[in-house]
Amino acid sequence: MTEPEITSEPALAATAAPAASGAPAPKGRRRQQGRPQPQAAGRAPARAPSPVLERLFELYPKMFGARFLPLKLGVYQELLALHGEEFKKEDLKLAMGQHARSTRYLESVAAGEKRHDLQGEPVEDVSPEHVQQAIFEVYRRRKARSKEDPRAWLLARLEHAIDQSGLDREAWDARVGTTDDFSVAALDEAFAVVREKVARREALRRAFEASGLGVDEFASMYGMDPDVVKFALSRAAARPA
Structure with missing residues (x-):
């Protein structure tokens, strides 16, 4: 069965599934211990950071770090080709969907930023x-x-x-x-x-x-x-x- 292509397009209708519980935190980035802090009234609990996205931040800080930028088309396939032994297809798909649906990512698309490759270089306009x-x-x-x-x-x-x-x-x-x-x-x-x-x-x-x-x-x-x-x-x- 052919794997469906996952791109960095804003997937606005779907909701990414949460990361699997119990997944180990990437090396050098410990999860916060202790009791969870109370949530502000009217706010939904914050989603736990995806271990896959934390690892992508370590690998590609220019694209998965403090500043979000639109990703070039076909980046999912490129990540699988580069890190297929490290990431499971389904885990990577869910993480990329969560990233592309985030408000910070959508704001970068809305601002008219160009699409960028994994090294943070602009490659093409967003349609x-x-x-x-x-x-x-x-x-x-x-x-x-x-x-x-x-x-x-x-x-x-x-x-x-x-x-x-x-x-x-x-x-x-x-x-x-x-x-x-x-x-x-x-x-x-x-x-x-x-x-x-x-x-x-x-x-x-x-x-x-x-x-x-x-x-x-x-x-x-x-x-x-x-x-x-x-x-x-x-x-x-x-x-x-």
Whole structure:
């Protein structure tokens, strides 16, 4: 029977099974002894750290350490090929699912970070559909634990994702296929903001080209930061005509 491919995509519907009890802690990382600390009211008990994830932290601290980054596609198969004698397939699958469903991991996807290899080097962009999926999932989690609606965060993340993709609304919808009313309304608002940004950048590009000046001189004439001008010009050039 062929093993199903496990990637680092946000698996938002499923829930990872807890690690097997009694598993030995990796060398050099002792489990805390003594009575468990009382949980704050209204909070679920914290999930025990996965021994597999603790070992992955030791092997690849840039990817499983303090900062989470999106993993490249096919990383499960690569880990099996590299450490098949150390990790059982099912244990590794559960650990990777737990990692990819964590809020910290989803936040890195929602922020538009690139996919990285096990050495922490960026290798490719996350697809727009997976970025959007992560954005809405993190929004739901934030809203569930906060008295304030994090809608401003949601719109800012959507605007950034749309802007970085270079896609117009028709192309975005063709790839992502959003249908629920809330998501469609949020995308409508985000796309309106992005269209305004694109129009301002295009106007700046035309003014810059017509001026015949260098970036520093042009920025000084309009009282702008040269770095802001450079960024706007680069984004205007990258945007399809």
